[in-house]
Amino acid sequence: MKTILSGILYSIIGVAGVILSNKYPMGELYMMGPGLFPSIISSGILICGLILILKGMIDAR
């Protein structure tokens, strides 16, 4: 249960981070804009959150 709850918490934070970072210019890889790094980080949080939800559901069975 704890794993699922923390997964949900992280997913919410990740989605919010991605949405908020999209307000800033992304730039290109050779000239990264202010939005690119936070959106990569937020996507990472979202992925971790989803893995945790999945893992919690497998554990619960």
Add this chain to the structure above:
Amino acid sequence: MLDNLALGFATAFSLQNIFYCFMGCFLGTIVGVLPGISVVSTLSILIPLTYTLSPTSTLIMMAGIYYGAQYGSSTCAILINNPGENSSVITCIDGYAMTQNGRAGAAIVVAGLSSFIAGCIATVIIALFAPSLTELAFKFGPAEYSCMMLMGLISIAVLTNNDPVAGIAVGLLGMLLGCIGTDVNSAISRFNFGVNALVDGVGVNNIAVGIFGVTELIRGYLDKTPRVVHSKLNIMPNKDDLKRMWPAALRGTGIGSFLGLLPGGGAAIASYMSYVFEKRFSKLGNGAIEGVAAPEAGNNAAAQTGFIPLLAMGIPENAVMSIMLATMIIAGIQPGPSVIVNQPELFWGVTVSMLIGNLILVILNIPLVGIWVKLISIPKHLLFPLIFLLCVYGAYVVNHSGVDVIIMLVLGVLGYVFYLLDIQPAPLMLGFVLGPLFEEYFRRAMSISRGSFEPFLTSPICVVLLLLIGGFLILGLYKMVKR
């Protein structure tokens, strides 16, 4: 080398620095003795006070708190079977057993002496080892640095949390919090939500006080473990005890010094591993002197050698070191290998001060142990509100802003939620401090290479670091599947 040592002695023996060294050791002992108050939260409450100090004095004092707490925490573990710091959890086993056998005094003396032996040896290791590591670090470019930071973050995330994915996520969350504020490259203010106080980013002290300090207070207040103090302290160790202490303390020092160097290492893991290793040599568990000597030597050695990666390369290896790094940045020092070369008085002063500090601590913790014992019996309902007020004051005083206090309290609640969900918050602190540095180096590396990842695959240092990152991720995967 001799010139540098002379400079170190001159710096450390200035009246001002001896004073701050003493203050650090004194505070560290108090923090160590009191369960429920950790080194991280103490350091973070103190950050605003260090704004007026020189960086050398600040680091001397903060270092004193860290290794001083290793001395103090054993007292509490031995006397009431409740570790003052998590680095003395393992000392409870044999230490408290000795108290029950009526040998508490001997245990406290041995703990103090082993810590002292470890402290002196670790200081020598720092002086010998850190400068040569710096030479290696000078070969690092932006790409190598970003790999190094990523490795530090991932290893800590994987090692400190039971669930490696949760650990990585909490580290990333720290990096995201570090993004708040003005972007260095474009001068665009990110994630300020229209709040003026967020334009310069969240203060490191607010994050640390909230996540560690407030959370610990809530937990400590709800913790109902009785504190029974055994006050028979008059039995000193005999010759046999001291003879058995030496080899155990030296083994503990070896293990601790090594673990202090590694990312994710630190006093807590060092004391645990020293105890496990000592089991091969001695019969532990029923109040053996070796079971006190080895872990107490280990945690003190690790607390000191942890300064090697911090000062030689600018890489913190646990939450305590990331706060030290943050205070260095606040003091205007660019962390990295240039610190030892450009600010020799800082590095050598801090190193030599550890010798003085350990001497002060032996005096504070062995003959004066009675004072600290009384401290344990201060009731929580008097102590905790006082510390809470200090937390609030510390958050308020930097910018005289109420918003900072609210941010700190919100993070405190978040920290408690993490605790309820079994998530260790140490990677968050590291991510917060390293995140902005990582972003800066990574963006620089990418613009040098014109957007190609090639330098990450052609530089031998990068390849080794990336392989290590891969190794840690596989370790994390293994940990996840095994459970």
